Amino acid sequence: MGESRLKELVKHRDVILLAEIGALIHDIGKLSVEFIRTKSPENPPNEKDKHEKDKHEKDKHAQWVFEWHSQLERLLNNFKIHVKGIQVSTKEGKQSTNAEISLIKLIKEHHNTEYIKFDERQMTNSDYAKKYLMTLFSRAADGIDSGIDKGAVLDKGKQPFNQTYISTSFGYEFKRIEVEKEELRNKREEFVRVLEEVLTSLNNLLSAGKVPEDNPESKWIELRSKLYKKAKECFSYGLGETRRSANDVTLWDHSHSTASLYKTALANVILSGEWKDPSQVKWKLLLIRFNGLDYIFRGVKIGDIEGRKEAINDASKEVRKLLEVEVPLGNEIYRDENGLVFLVPGSLEDTTLDVTLDDGRTYPLKEKRTHSLKEKIYGIFNDKTKGELKPVIKITEESSRGAAILGYSLEKYKVIYNRPFEDEIKKKWEHSQDEVVCSVCGLKPADQKEKICEDCKELRKSRAVEWAKNRKEQTASTIWIDEIRDKNNRIGIIAGVFDLGFWLNGMWLNTCFTKTLEDLKEEKKDIFNSINSWEDLISAVEEALMLNNPNAELTKFKKPDNSGIKVKELLKALGGESYHNQPANEYFEAIVVNREGEILKELYGIDVTNAAPREKAELLVLFLMRKNPSFARIRRIWETCNRFWERVRMDVIEYLRNRGTRTRYKIVLDQESEKEIKRLLEGNKISKYRAYEIRAGNLRFPVVIVEDDLLLVDYVEDEDEKKEIENALKNEFELYEPSDYGYHSIKIYPVEREHQERLKCEKLVEDSRYIPFFSIIEDYPSINAFIVPLEDAWEIVKKIKKLYEIEFSKVQNRLPLKLGFFAMNRKYPLYSALDCVEKFRSEDAGVYEWKIKDSHRAESEEICRNFDDRLGNYVQKLVLESESRELTLYVSYSLGDSSGEDEFYPYFVTSSSSILLYADVCKNVLNLPVNKVSVKHVKELSKDDRVVFIPSIFDFELLDSNIRRFDLGKDRSHRLFTKSKNKPKPYLLWDIDNFERLRELIEKLGLTTSQVMNLYEMLIAKIEEWDLKELSRDETFKKFVENAIKSTPLRLIVINGESERGKISKEDYEFLKASIMNGIFFDFVDLWHTVLKEKFGKE
Structure with missing residues (x-):
């Protein structure tokens, strides 16, 4: 072309x-x-x-x-x-x-x-x-x-x-x-x-x-x-x-x-x-991919992160303009943190992107007048990311009339390592002298003093300018970590992750349905009278394919009057408007092969060109009964997740607003100090929209210069603290370059040998109010992360869990949420904390086969109390267990109007049967012997049923040292359970309820912080002394735990009634004992006492 x-x-x-x-x-x-x-x-x-x-x-x-x-x-x-x-x-x-x-x-x-x-x-x-x-x-x-x-x-x-x-x-x-x-x-x-x-x-x-x-x-x-x-x-x-x-x-x-x-x-x-x-007509996909988090998380300050996010957004907008309007090949159908995907003509080849096109316009690669589409895309990214991010541009080899190709291609063309525009980076070094590598991008030359290149500095400044312009809006948040910190000088990064791969490639849609066999039997009684199971349905379609004559009659299945069912009657009843009286094999071609033919073998392990009638029937029945992966539905899937994260952000901001907005103060200087600041600006000793540090005695505060104003960008807790700061600055203060711009903090003013006057403050006045919140990653379906005061992190985590349980109730077994938070001092390196977020994405509970311990319909009062009456009237309460883990799950099967039961979504994968899943996933992820399964509606699950369940997880970590981040990731480590097969971290999402139950139980029992910490330290000492590897299986340690609860240090009496001060019910006793044996107790104490710095009981 x-x-x-x-x-x-x-x-x-x-x-x-x-x-x-x-x-x-x-x-x-x-x-x-x-x-x-x-x-x-x-x-x-x-x-x-x-x-x-x-x-x-x-x-x-x-x-x-x-x-x-x-x-x-x-x-x-x-x-x-x-x-x-x-x-x-x-x-x-x-x-x-x-x-x-x-x-x-x-x-x-x-x-x-x-x-x-x-x-x-x-x-x-x-x-x-x-x-x-x-x-x-x-x-x-x-x-x-x-x-x-x-x-x-x-x-x-x-x-x-x-x-x-x-x-x-x-x-x-x-x-x-x-x-x-x-x-x-x-x-x-x-x-x-x-x-x-x-x-x-x-x-x-x-x-x-x-x-x-x-x-x-x-x-x-x-x-x-x-x-x-x-x-x-x-x-x-x-x-x-x-x-x-x-x-x-x-x-x-x-x-x-x-x-x-x-x-x-x-x-x-x-x-x-x-x-x-x-x-x-078929389509292909044009993928423009990179590793977005690797690029964004190179930032060492919030301003860097904001600037890098904006660079990707700007580049993406320009590419959309190019491909959707200027050279109108197609539209964007998917985007995430790793790039964009466009729907393009099936006749398009990779080589087409290299064909030059002179449209009379110039693009960022200014040395040429004619450019290929690939060069134009590269030029846009080169310009917006300052040479740092060169995307992989690929047109799929496969074409399709369906949308399952999207998820398949995202995995196939996944980018692990980013690459820069090498020629652009080389140019930056051509005339450098005695410069070091930039501490942010790690690519370009930087001044030895500042350790940041001009491009990264400009990105950072641009975000500060934007913040300054909008800082007085009612919903304004902040880009300064010191403004987010809590009273203990700490912040929390909360991260949430969805793994959408098996939804975007359509696999889990095979377990959601447009209709059921019961519906067919009710609405098409004549046709489905003697077809009583999924296997019967496949057998009927198999015979139709073998007959391959629309007017031929099935021999195995009959109408109620014992007359024959014609092939065209069966297929019309199954396929509705999609069937046009063609032979069954032609219909199979139209519904199955034309849609996903080129990737069917990769997905299901079935070569349709040589498939047996039974295999064809299994595919055709699946394609006619399931919720099909259309582009509209796939878009709806990722936009649903996007909107979920948007609601999370709005809910968190509203929660923090209700907790009280914070005041940002302007430092009003005396006249001489104002003149000194202006002289420093004019002499380029300091710059606007850049953070500095002021020191008054032993006190240190971050400030930023906006126009001619000096703004204090730190959390001022109350009026007393404001007066303390005001009095300290009235005496005199000094201006420093903050240490994180270089290796050492450098004094800017006054310089002692020049005998300069000290800077003085007359008073602090309110500049604006803000919400202590910063969004690290947003507008992407698979990941969301933000920074909040650490003291608010636990309540926010609970709110996210509840929202997930409500909105994703019916698919909790197939769309897990990974939810975690990372606690740190405000001075902890931000890049290290962001590395934790990236490592957290690969964490996994690692257990997919679960047994139903109990299953019954939940009580209305319980549903209303736990989920704000948003799950409807039909909810199944499940207790599942696997190895040493157990969880309680509430699965809705209600419709919006509560008039009936949902027959389409709330299914669990159970034993082997005839519903196809993807072969590679079943073998290498779910550890299933075959890729043909059966499914059960949640209300039909009963005790001892074995189901496939991919659980959501919860994790937290106190980043008290830089090496702590290496504990996170796929091979999660735990300080107490380094040799255990059943280490508790990461926890299941539903263990958040167990953490809460422990907190409430300690309060009911009236235990003091001293008692809880004594128990904690005594148990850890014994674990180390006995070199215990598997707590849950050690009978001697179990007896030691029982004695610790009933005797020293808790001295609790086990009773039949409700727990109260000094007395514990049998149920709570077993729960407390189990929490110690499985490790939750230790992490709860760490979370509540060490991380959140809260006291126990009613102290």
Whole structure:
């Protein structure tokens, strides 16, 4: 593919972007109460609807929108998608053809079946060619996205008009569509106002006869960004499909994915120069990847981290502009801390990225006028990251019509080590003299005094400038660690991690369903009368594949009247609208092979070209019953996680605000001191927006200069401390370079030999108020981290745990949360603390096979008390055990309206059977003998069932020395259990409840800090003296523990009743003893007393 085809793509930019807008808004009529009503069980279709051939007559939402918004119809009539010069092979040779469609027609008639069938031989017919773009939309965008999203949902899943809920991708029905408040109408009108503004501007931009703008793509970028922002905001209130379980894909998810698919399909036609059969159009992925945390965590100060995050964000924005608008190959479909992924045409090859394209514009690689796409992307990253971060740019070899390729490719092209732009770094060293390597980036030359290069210094300063500009906003946080510290001079980094790999590659979606066999038997009684299990269903489809004749009858299964079931009846009942009376093997090709054929062998270990009918049947049944990994659903998965972390941040900020905002003070100097500061600034002895240290006697405080003001950026606890600082600074103070800019702190003013006057403060006055919070990592689905005062860390950890248990209740066994916090002094090196966060990501409980110890439906009072009544009426309480570990789990199987039970999400993997999982994962991660499993609904689990359960973990560490960070990671070490197989760290997430229970128990028993510490020290001494390796199995130590509880030092009496001062119930006694034997007690004491510096009991 040469430069000419890329030029054609740029030449068709307006066409592609208009088509994208048409696809984005094609279902705008669904943002209405009327749509919800027509899809509800209260409004069943009449006979005419049931037999209507032209589907667009039935789906009236495509017509309603123009009855409500006549001005919009007039505007859309101005725009046509017109593709020119596409070649078709005829008997006479190659012939150039054109195709066009109006945007208004795309919206009004996108469900019209007249446009579904494609015949290349008719493309020379001008009338037929004009219809091609609708065919492309139906078969390669809207049809495939909505078809894969919904699977074959049943009418049983219809939601009541007043009780229609939006679900997350994990089954949490968090929002009811408030039809009584006209919420949808308001959002639609809000969106249409912006849409009309954008269309009016585009009409002016594209009108014939007008002088074109010098840079029309910049206008496109502005208008498109405005439209997408408003579409995401408004469309997120609606649904593309209201029936369960397809209600996890919002109108935004569906519209964005459809627009991306159509855009890419159209780009594919233009790039290849050939009309493509829409049913065969495939896509590839363009990955731009790096190790984001490695780059960001090189920062030694908060300002460095902020600057590096912003550099990645800026580069990502520019790349999106390039690939989505300037050279419109496709849209971004995924992003995380390690880069971006774009959906691109299946005809695109890696070599295409190296083809030069002269578009008359210059990019950061200024020595060339012509650039390949790869050079442009490199140029953007080179410019924004100052030569430090050269991404890996790769187009997947595999193409697909499905989205499972995303997770597969993320793992395949994972970047471990970053690389810089070597030529750029070499240039920095060409004229260096007596310089050292920068302490931040570790690449460029830096002044020996400051140890930081000019680029890193500029990044740091830019964030300080931004902070200064926004510091007086009501919700302002801070970028200064000293402002976050607590009264004990300590901070906490809280980190949360989701491992989304098995969701992004679609594997765990194999255990979530669009329908159940019971639903099929209820709604299609004739067909599924004698099919009573998943294995029966596979056997029926296996026979259908072997017969391969739509009209042939199955022999193994019959209707209730003993008449035969035709192959086409079975497949229609299973596949719904996706089945078109074709032979079973053709249907298998369309549903399975066309979607994921190129990676099926990698995923399932099945070669579909030589697969036996049984293997084909297992795949086809799975693909028709599961929740399919469409691009809309995969996007919904990672955006759900993104929104979870956003809620966590907002909740934490609100919690800290309620705890009390803090005051930042300005140091008002006397006149002489003001003059001295100005002289120092003018003489470049000091700089604005940079931290310094002032010293008054034995007191030291961090300050920063904002304009001409000296701001104290330290936590001032109360009015008494403010007065103490004020009095100290009134005498006199000195100005120092802080030690962490170099190896030693250097005095700046006064310099003794120059006999300079000391600096003096007149008073401290309030400058602004702030919340003690800094977000280290945000806006990514898989990881979130922030800094808070250490004294608040425990309460925040508990809040995050509860939010996770509510929103991810149904998938806690398949989507684990890793939650940890790291305590440190405010002077502890930040880069070392961030290294802990990175190491923490690899921690794992390491136990995936669990046994059900108890299973029963939870009591309503218990649910309400523990989860704020947000889990619904149907909740199963499970007690699971594995080796020496035990946990209690609450799994919701409620729907949003509490009217029934969720049959789609809350499943556990149990014994071997016929549901396929990915072969490599089963063998190397889950340690399963085969990749065919069975699943059980949570309410059906019973005592002694064995299940696959990937548990969430909790960990904490006191970073009292730099080497402590090496305890963390995949091979987690513990100071007391270095030789134990059952070392307690990392803990299970649910052990947070055990920590809390210990705290409450000590308080109930009235134990003092002295008693608890005496017990702690006595037990540790005995462990060391006896060189114990496995506490839980040592009977002698167990007896010693029992004696310690009943005698010295606790002297507790075991009773039948409730625990109270001096008396402990039998249940609490066993719990306390078990906590000591499994190690929780020791870590609880460390956490509460040593880390959080709290006292025990009621002291």
